[in-house]
Amino acid sequence: MSNIRVIGPRGSGKTTYLAALAYWPDKRRLGKKAHHFTIQSLNDETRELAEKAENIIREGGSLEPTTVAGGIDRLPFYSFRIEVKNLLTIVEMNLAIRDYPGEIFEELESGTKNQLTEEFIDECLMKDVKGCLILLTEWKKGTDKFYSRVLKRFTDLMDSHDRGNDLRIAVAMSKCERGELWPGRLAPEIDLFDVHLPETKAILTAKIHPKNLRFYAISTFGILQRNDPRPNRVDEWGTNGRNSVLRKPSVWQPYGMISPLYWLSTGKRMRDDA
Numbered sequence: 001m002s003n004i005r006v007i008g009p010r011g012s013g014k015t016t017y018l019a020a021l022a023y024w025p026d027k028r029r030l031g032k033k034a035h036h037f038t039i040q041s042l043n044d045e046t047r048e049l050a051e052k053a054e055n056i057i058r059e060g061g062s063l064e065p066t067t068v069a070g071g072i073d074r075l076p077f078y079s080f081r082i083e084v085k086n087l088l089t090i091v092e093m094n095l096a097i098r099d100y101p102g103e104i105f106e107e108l109e110s111g112t113k114n115q116l117t118e119e120f121i122d123e124c125l126m127k128d129v130k131g132c133l134i135l136l137t138e139w140k141k142g143t144d145k146f147y148s149r150v151l152k153r154f155t156d157l158m159d160s161h162d163r164g165n166d167l168r169i170a171v172a173m174s175k176c177e178r179g180e181l182w183p184g185r186l187a188p189e190i191d192l193f194d195v196h197l198p199e200t201k202a203i204l205t206a207k208i209h210p211k212n213l214r215f216y217a218i219s220t221f222g223i224l225q226r227n228d229p230r231p232n233r234v235d236e237w238g239t240n241g242r243n244s245v246l247r248k249p250s251v252w253q254p255y256g257m258i259s260p261l262y263w264l265s266t267g268k269r270m271r272d273d274a
């Protein structure tokens with residue numbers, strides 16, 4: 001079993017991403033396209049998350065923010081078996097994934113000691129954790145500085161927890177169907193991180209060995225069609241500010257969901273960006 005943690009700022013789409021993984025097997029039957037991977041949920045928490053996803057994908061709802069209340073032990077582990085069919089082989093991954101509240105990421109910025117945050121970080125950086133998926137989402141003015149401060153602190157904590165050399169870090173930009181963010185839809189490291197988050201990238205590349213660092217683009221919602229690159233989403237105003245929901249559930253085609261997990265788990269790159 002590969003232990004993975006998902007961290008990132010509030011509202012970056014962490015829980016929605018995991019909900020989409022959990023819901024994929026149900027939804028896949030509706031799609032026409034053949035995929036070279038399969039996903040199976042392995043525990044009740046993941047199946048419950050899939051039910052919540054049903055609500056998002058089908059009825060245009062949104063998930064509740066994840067909270068720190070109750071401490072780390074209250075957060076579930078989501079557990080998946082993912083099989084990826086390569087040219088001649090099938091790679092099977094069993095993953096136990098923990099989804100962190102955005103609050104923890106944001107509290108790292110201040111650097112002040114806080115018992116609750118420490119509990120989460122100790123758990124995130126335990127020796128048996130293979131890797132972290134860091135989901136970032138903004139690029140407006142000031143964000144690069146904010147992310148780079150938080151991630152500098154995070155890499156210092158990796159060192160002090162003796163994880164500086166053996167923890168894989170997949171950094172992904174979420175909600176990448178946004179055309180204004182990523183018009184070319186190629187090469188996330190160059191087109192997204194070099195362009196929009198250069199300081200963040202510089203901190204990470206300075207502190208983390210290249211073999212343990214990769215950059216990705218993810219869109220849990222995806223675009224309408226290959227020849228219709230409009231985002232498959234509509235924005236709505238909810239109680240927590242702006243929320244996005246799927247526009248056409250029948251053509252739901254997420255992007256980049258599997259490749260970061262494949263690399264975090266196996267250390268190898270997938271042959272495409274499924």
Ligand SMILES: Nc1nc2c(ncn2[C@@H]2O[C@H](COP(=O)(O)OP(=O)(O)OP(=O)(O)O)[C@@H](O)[C@H]2O)c(=O)[nH]1
Nearest residue numbers: 011012013014015016065066102175220221243244
């Ligand atoms: N446009 C777009 N919106 C998305 C995508 N994934 C998630 N969202 C929206 O982003 C908002 C926040 O999603 P969450 O999954 O709750 O974010 P989170 O990172 O878990 O947030 P916290 O639990 O507060 O840390 C919701 O309105 C989602 O519908 C995506 O791929 N594209």
Ligand SMILES: [Mg+2]
Nearest residue numbers: 014015065066
């Ligand atoms: Mg959440």
